[in-house]
Amino acid sequence: MRDEAMAEQDSRLARAAREALEEGGALARNLEAFAPRPAQQALSVAIATAFESRGTPLGTLIAEAGTGTGKTFAYLVPALLSGVKTIVSTGTRALQDQLYHRDLPRVRDALGVGLKTALLKGRANYLCHYRMHQAKGEPRFASREIAAQFQRIVAWAGRTRMGDLAEVEGLGEDSPLIPVVTSTVDNCLGSECPFFSDCFVVQARQRAQSADLVVVNHHLLLADLALKQEGFGEILPGAQAFVVDEAHQLPDLASQFFGEALSARPLVELARDALAECKEVPGALAAVQEPARALEQATRALRAAMDDLPVRGTRARAAELAAAEDALEALAQALAALAAVLEPLRGASPGFEACTFRAGDYAARLRRWRDIAADEAPAQPPADPDDRMPPQVPDDADSVRWYELTARGFRLSRTPLDVAGPLAEHRERSKAAWVFTSATLAIGGQFGHYADKLGLAEPQTLLAPSPFDWQTQALCYLPRRMPDPGSRDYGTALVDAVRPVLEASGGRAFLLFASHRALREVAALLRGSECPWPLFVQGEAPRGLLLERFRASGNGVLLGAASFREGVDVAGDALSVVVIDKLPFAAPDDPVFEARLEAIRRNGGNPFRDEQLPQAVIALKQGAGRLIRSERDRGVLVLCDPRLLGRSYGKVFLESLPPLPRSRDVDDVRTFFGRECGFEAPAPRGADLF
CATH class of the missing domain: 3.40.50.300 (P-loop containing nucleotide triphosphate hydrolases)
Incomplete structure (x- = not known):
């Protein structure tokens, strides 16, 4: 019943x-x-x-x-x-x-x-009372502006109910203060924290529970x-x-999230957190100061030693550079030395106990990445281990070990392939x-x-299906006589093909590129040809500021790469053209992607059909999706890559897009922008090509 x-x-x-x-x-x-x-x-x-x-x-x-x-x-x-x-x-x-x-x-x-209802974010979004308390009086702020922002956070901390740092005006997502005043799964003290009863993370989770x-x-x-x-x-x-x-x-x-990683920032933070804990334990500074500084120096030395490597690559590629291997060994020794000093202090405070565990955990991650057997088990976790246990890491047959370099840091990752x-x-x-x-x-x-x-x-x-009237709201234009995308003059040909479209639309365009190199080349070509529209180029200003300036310009042309394919919403007349330079196949220098392709090949699959093509189709759909965002939007999608019509797989891309009318004649683009009313699809010249 x-x-x-x-x-x-x-x-x-x-x-x-x-x-x-x-x-x-x-x-x-x-x-x-x-x-x-x-x-x-x-x-x-x-x-x-x-x-x-x-x-x-x-x-x-x-x-x-x-x-x-x-x-x-x-x-x-x-x-x-x-x-x-x-x-x-x-x-x-x-x-x-x-x-x-x-x-x-x-x-x-x-x-x-x-x-x-409840809103629950990761702990890096919530103020940590303990971390903020530890940072007070610390001479580690790079400028007076950062120090003043810290004082504003301290004042806000006394009146906020939720502790969500999004409430702090002027605090950007990339502010160097965020890791200073928030906790991570590694440095959180859990129920041992003296501020546990006021913890914003705990309170947010309690709200979510109910x-x-x-x-x-x-x-x-x-x-x-x-x-x-x-x-x-x-x-x-x-x-x-x-x-x-x-x-x-x-x-x-x-x-x-089902792999594991070790990066420069947590290593430096471990060294600094260990020094900060010495304030609470008399006599600890004399023992901790030298190994903590040595760990920070070893971290920076590893980044410097990796300068001669490509920006990203496999573990095997890093092993080819003797200086990098020596620096990895020095980092391992620095971690071991700090762990040895912290072990007798772990009972002196919850902070030292957490630092001891972190040192052992980071050392174990480094050993696994280097593929060096551990002579002894890593440090035992402290009481209340919630959030701190490392994830299960797949065997090497099912994962890839790789590195990635940033301007001042590095990340050593072990990523599952499935x-x-x-x-x-x-x-x-x-x-x-x-x-x-x-x-x-x-x-x-x-x-x-x-x-x-x-x-x-x-x-x-x-x-x-989308409710938009694609037959009247949009047009897909595929320029004629485009050279092979790998040719040296492709950038010049693209500018020549796109310029009449921009003249017809009066700018108001996104130009989306498969690579930053191509983006920079076309930006230089446009600037060198007396471009009449304001140009907004990714990398020359923060993304949010570029979008704000683009919207305000009324006739701008924004040049962006992969990060502008999604999460960008410009409705209305400000955006009337989206240009995609090449089919967005993944870059060949991505070690995880390459390892996945090899795994597919080993298992008898077809890497292009099973992985490369589907990934590129999704990326193209994301970019094309920037064009029409409402029932009132009208615009032209320009697909420049001749492989769409010259290769058999081009049909998969075209069939995955919305049902836009298509044309290869730029006069149809001029007609589209010249009419006050909706666009009536022309009889495409060369309809047999579609």
Whole structure:
């Protein structure tokens, strides 16, 4: 009888979701400018059905929702009406804040439901009282401006309720103060912290535990899954349903969290934290000072020794440089020396206990990366080890060891080549509904590539088309006579092909490049040819500032690389052209990508068909998605790569894009921008090519 009652209740969820989004429904009645969309209703019903079927094969859904579908409302409605505990994960903290502070309250109020909601971020977003206390009086601020900003944080700390550093005006995400006043999983003291009762991280988690719907981001979600795989505590509360928005990002991010890494910053912070702890323990400074400074010097010396290496490469490539190998050995010795000094002090304070564990943990990570057997086990973890245990690291046959250099730092990583297994195991244990949605998941209308990446066996799938009128709002232009993308004069040919488009549109364009080298070349060519439009070039200003200036210019041309393909929303007349220079195949210098291709080859697969092509299709769809963001937008997508028509695989790219009318004649572009009304697709010259 109970099962029948639940089935009846479940069937009502799909109907209720559809009715809420229909003409005359709760959202139409209570939200100004809300427009019912059939694709949105279909998506919401599919999500509701997955919620109803949680714990069964029908409870997993992959849904591509075209731009403008309104997927946020489509999943919030069933989540709020279902009554089941739901985790919604977004791609970035900015999207997380937008969802929680803008979209969620609007939908909740429109539906008239009183469910409790919570926003939960990673610990690096919350003020740590202990770390701030340790930083007071420390002469480590690089400038008076940084010191003044620190004092503003101290003043804010006395009045904030949430402790979210996003509340601090003028504190950028890349501020050097953030690691000073926040904790990490390595340096957090847990329940031993003298400020534990006032901990903002603990309070945020408590709010999440008692909420019906919790908004997180992928980094936090994956950190939790990696720790659950080890069986040590959990950051997120248990849930009956998970909605993963911007889900195309998940496979690559997951590989980071199911691997392990050691970078320069935590090593330097360990040395400085050990010195800071000496203030609380008389006599400790004499023992700790020299090995702590030696560790910091060894870290900087390793970065200097790696200067002659490529920016990224494999462990084997690093081993070819004798100076780097010597510096790695010196770093290992410095870590061992500091660990030996800290061991007798670990009982003197919780901070020294944490530093002792960190020294042992970092030494173990370094040994594994170097592939050197440990003569003895690493230091035992302190009491209350939640969040501090290293993730399970795959065997070398299933992982790749590699390095990456930054201006002043390095990162030594060990990354699994396949995360489908651990992700599938967690989903199976959760017995929850899982919904994966994004505007870019399908390849030629199929989801097999994405399902394989996440270990999804026979999931439910849905293609929810964009509601935009592509025949009148947009045009896809493929210039004629473009040379091979690898030719030396490709940049010049691209400028020649794009200039008449920019003249027709009056600028207002994104030029998106597959490489920074090509970006710089075209920027130089445009500047050297009396370009009449203001140019905004990635790398010459922060991304946010470039976008702000581009919008304000009214006729600017912005040149960007991969980071501008997604997460950039410029609606209206400010953006009317998107140019993509080449098909965005992954760079050959990515050691993880190359290792994946080799693994596919070893297992009898086709690396190009199974990995390179699908990845490039998704990247192209992301870039093309910048063009039309609303029902009122109009614009031209310019695809310059001649391989779209000259190679057999070009058809896969074209079939994965929205149904834009296509042309190879620049006069059609001029006509498009010359008409006041919508664009009527021309009879393309050379229609046989399509």
